[in-house]
Amino acid sequence: MALKACRKFSGVIPRLLFKRNGPPFPCASKGMPSDMPETQTRCAYVLWTKRAYLLRSFSSSSSPSETNVSYDQLKQILASKSSVVIDVREPWELREYGHMPGSINVPLGQVCVALQLDPEEFRERFGGDMPQQTDHIIFSCLAGIRSMKALDTAVSLGYTDVRHYPGGWQEWAELEQLN
Secondary structure (H helix, E strand, O other): OHHHHHHHHOOHHHHHHHOOOOOOOHHHHOOOOOOOOOOOEEEEEEEEOOOOEEEEEEEEOOOHHHHEOOHHHHHHHHHHOOOEEEEOOOHHHHHHHOOOOOOEEOOHHHHHHHOOOOHHHHHHHHOOOOOOOOOEEEEEOOOOHHHHHHHHHHHHOOOOEEEEOOOHHHHHHHHHHHO
């Protein structure tokens, strides 16, 4: 029954959301700053409940270049310890290939749960300080794919200053050998 309801609106909702210049629906602008630049992306999604549609809107002001961290930037960040660097590879990958010094290992499958843990439990499980929602966090993986998924997860949980290292361990290890 719910699947039929979703199919019924599957073609309508995207057209409504993306063909308009302003917010997709009047209620989508609630909670959005009135001085939001037009260059920001406005997104919305609709959830079907038994009696009503729930519209959730959010804005994304960061372009891909703003979310990416270069090798040199990451090297400086690790040296200054000004950010939390989370490696989302599996523990066996770290044992086999190595890890960035100063990074915390939180496998991608555990990122959502880990970022919602009590700080003491986070430290116990992952051996580092749990980042606060306003802390600068950088995600890394092997080649930049999983770190981008972790970034999306953190943003959905309300973390505001989140970036990722698209080169991942492959680029890091290559550049470290050259240096």
